[in-house]
Amino acid sequence: xxxxxxxxxxxxxxxxxxxxxxxxxxxxxxxxxxxxxxxxxxxxxxxxxxxxxxxxxxxxxxxxxxxxxxxxxxxxxxxxxxxxxxxxxxxxxxxxxxxxxxxxxxxxxxxx
Amino acid sequence: xxxxxxxxxxxxxxxxxxxxxxxxxxxxxxxxxxxxxxxxxxxxxxxxxxxxxxxxxxxxxxxxxxxxxxxxxxxxxxxxxxxxxxxxxxxxxxxxxxxxxxxxxxxxxxxx
Numbered sequence: 162x163x164x165x166x167x168x169x170x171x172x173x174x175x176x177x178x179x180x181x182x183x184x185x186x187x188x189x190x191x192x193x194x195x196x197x198x199x200x201x202x203x204x205x206x207x208x209x210x211x212x213x214x215x216x217x218x219x220x221x222x223x224x225x226x227x228x229x230x231x232x233x234x235x236x237x238x239x240x241x242x243x244x245x246x247x248x249x250x251x252x253x254x255x256x257x258x259x260x261x262x263x264x265x266x267x268x269x270x271x272x273x
Numbered sequence: 274x275x276x277x278x279x280x281x282x283x284x285x286x287x288x289x290x291x292x293x294x295x296x297x298x299x300x301x302x303x304x305x306x307x308x309x310x311x312x313x314x315x316x317x318x319x320x321x322x323x324x325x326x327x328x329x330x331x332x333x334x335x336x337x338x339x340x341x342x343x344x345x346x347x348x349x350x351x352x353x354x355x356x357x358x359x360x361x362x363x364x365x366x367x368x369x370x371x372x373x374x375x376x377x378x379x380x381x382x383x384x385x
Contacts, residue, residue: 193371204277204361204375205316212371220372251315261307262373264315 163188167252167265174272180225180239182268184252187233192254194235195262196227199249211235247272275300279362279376287384290352294379296362297344304367306338306345311359311378319347319360352383 164187174180186192193212197205207220209227217227224243228236235252249269253262280295298306305323309316320329322338322345329336333352338345349356359380363373 195371195373202377204377205363205373206375207372210371218371261318261321263318264309266314 163254163263165252165254165263165265167250167268169268170266171269172271174242174270176244176272177241180237180242180246180270182237182250182252182270184235184237184265185233186254189233189254189256191232192256194229195253196235196237197251197253199251199267201248205251209237242272244272246270275364275366275374277362277364277374277376279360279379281379282377283380283382285382285384286352288353290383291348291350292352292381294347294349294360294362294381295344296346296376298362298364298374299343300364300366300374302366302368303340304365307363307365307373308336308345308347309361309363311361312357316361349381352381354383354385357381357383 166185168183195210196208198208199205209217209219211217211229214229214232225239247270249267251267252265255262277298286292305321307321308319310319320336325338325340333350336347359378361378362376366372
C-alpha cells in the first residue's frame with residue numbers, strides 16, 4: 162500500500178531564515194505531487210504541483226520554491242522566510258489526474 | 274475567478290442529529306467534486322463525485338452532486354462525537370488537470 166511522509170511535523174523559524182520541508186511517497190511510482198498551504202480557519206491553497214522529476218508548476222507567486230529531485234520526493238524551500246509564510250503545509254499525491262489526492266500528515270510552520 | 278463556497282461555516286449539533294453540509298461552486302472547467310474530512314492533521318478522502326444525481330454512500334455519510342445548479346451536499350445521519358471535524362469540499366478543474374480548488378470548510382462539532 163502507498164504511504165506519504167512529511168517532516169518535520171512542527172517547525173518554528175525566525176523571519177529571514179531558510180526553509181526546507183520534505184515529502185516522500187512510498188509504494189507507487191511516478192505520482193503527481195502537490196504542496197498546499199492552509200492558513201488558520203481556511204481551506205487549502207495549492208502552491209506547487211509536479212507531474213515528474215524536475216517538472217514543477219507554481220500556482221501562486223511567492224518567496225517559496227519547490228523541487229523534485231527524485232521520483233517520489235518533493236521538497237518545499239525558501240531562502241528567507243516571511244511572517245506571512247506561517248501556516249500548515251500539506252503534501253499530497255495521486256496516481257494521475259482525475260483520482261483523489263491523498264494527503265501527508267502536514268508540517269505546522271510558525272515564523273517568528 | 275473560480276471559487277468554491279461552503280456553508281455553514283460552523284455547526285454544533287447533538288449526537289444522533291442529522292446534518293447537511295453545503296458546497297456550491299463556480300468553476301469554468303469542472304471535472305469532479307471531492308469531499309474530505311479533516312480532524313487534527315491531514316484531510317482524509319470521503320467521496321469523489323463526477324455525475325449529477327448519483328448518490329455516493331459510505332456508512333452514515335452520503336453525498337450527491339447537482340451539476341445544473343452547481344452544488345453538492347454532504348449528509349451525515351445519526352451523528353457521533355467522532356464526526357466532529359472540518360469538512361472540506363474541493364473541485365477539480367479539467368483545464369489544468371491537476372488543480373483542486375478548496376472551499377474554506379465547515380467546522381462540525383457533535384456534542385454528546
